[in-house]
Amino acid sequence: MATAGPGRRFCRCACFCSENLYLARYGLHVRFRDAPQLRRDYGAVLRSRGCVSTADFQQLLAELEQEVQRRQRLGQESAARKALIASSYHPARPDIYSSLQDAALAPEFLAAVEYSASPGADLEGLLQRLETLSEDKRVYRVPVFTAPFCQALLEELEHFEQSDMPKGRPNTMNNYGVLLHELGLDEPLVTPLRERFLQPLMGLLYPDCGGGQLDSHRAFVVKYAPGQDRELGCHYDNAELTLNVALGKAFTGGALFFGGLFQAPTVLREPLEVEHLVGQGILHRGGQLHGARPLGTGERWNLVVWLRASVVRNHLCPMCCQKPELVDDEGFGDGFTREEPGTVDVCALT
Numbered sequence: 001m002a003t004a005g006p007g008r009r010f011c012r013c014a015c016f017c018s019e020n021l022y023l024a025r026y027g028l029h030v031r032f033r034d035a036p037q038l039r040r041d042y043g044a045v046l047r048s049r050g051c052v053s054t055a056d057f058q059q060l061l062a063e064l065e066q067e068v069q070r071r072q073r074l075g076q077e078s079a080a081r082k083a084l085i086a087s088s089y090h091p092a093r094p095d096i097y098s099s100l101q102d103a104a105l106a107p108e109f110l111a112a113v114e115y116s117a118s119p120g121a122d123l124e125g126l127l128q129r130l131e132t133l134s135e136d137k138r139v140y141r142v143p144v145f146t147a148p149f150c151q152a153l154l155e156e157l158e159h160f161e162q163s164d165m166p167k168g169r170p171n172t173m174n175n176y177g178v179l180l181h182e183l184g185l186d187e188p189l190v191t192p193l194r195e196r197f198l199q200p201l202m203g204l205l206y207p208d209c210g211g212g213q214l215d216s217h218r219a220f221v222v223k224y225a226p227g228q229d230r231e232l233g234c235h236y237d238n239a240e241l242t243l244n245v246a247l248g249k250a251f252t253g254g255a256l257f258f259g260g261l262f263q264a265p266t267v268l269r270e271p272l273e274v275e276h277l278v279g280q281g282i283l284h285r286g287g288q289l290h291g292a293r294p295l296g297t298g299e300r301w302n303l304v305v306w307l308r309a310s311v312v313r314n315h316l317c318p319m320c321c322q323k324p325e326l327v328d329d330e331g332f333g334d335g336f337t338r339e340e341p342g343t344v345d346v347c348a349l350t
Ligand SMILES: O=C(O)CCC(=O)C(=O)O
Pocket: 174, 222, 232, 237, 244, 256, 290, 291, 292, 302, 304
């Protein structure tokens, strides 16, 4: 169960249901509040793209309203899938569901984390234990999981993929892969990974991005294969920080590329290209523009953990770049938090 601590609960920002709605027929992303706003903001461009008659506009409105309702239902539907999976799915690798053991983690990762948590640790010392891929972009690489653990996780994910269980997809850009919390892997795997291991590391690497104050995450596996998704367009993550670990299998292509920060976009003239090494994780800021080159051959499965710090995002939603308008949500929501009204700090007077 995801809790935000005493007297706090997790939320999403209302912009999730009103911003960035894609109108495939007119090749346009729009903000949508109501019909007059849509007409005012996009009337001209819509007309120029063929939305001319009243009937066209009415149809568009109906589609937008449907998409808003779909987004509003996502949290509940995800919770329902999670409950169904918990009651009827039989894992191939039950060992993955027992709590994360140090034996699953690469010695280099354990050493970097142990150093980060030691008294007097500093950034310079940590950087000696990681591979710096770009000092300027602050992109790093470190082995995270052992090969046998990657193999076991892949086996489990494939088994789930082939099962008839309902599957929620990671995000609007990935049509394959799974959400780890729906599988029941947040509690035994991802939450301990964040709390015990990533937090000390990220606290030293990215103190200015909430690295030491991570309090939730959204973890999923992306899958690329011939005939399925093959690449990922340039984007930034709805996260303060991101860990992306290559799980396998054997593949060519699919390198990640990194540009500037989305807050200060520059032309992707010479993006940083990063090849995947199985078991190794890339660490980057969520706001760093990035994407994935087309897969050549084989299948690529990566574990992506979007790490969130409510102390940062409660001030500014990275999606709408405004103070978030909080809406209660299931699980970790989108990592925003609010104080529950009516809760008081109780202390014992002696
Ligand atoms: O394809 C990848 O490994 C990157 C995935 C990614 O950036 C994302 O899902 O946010």
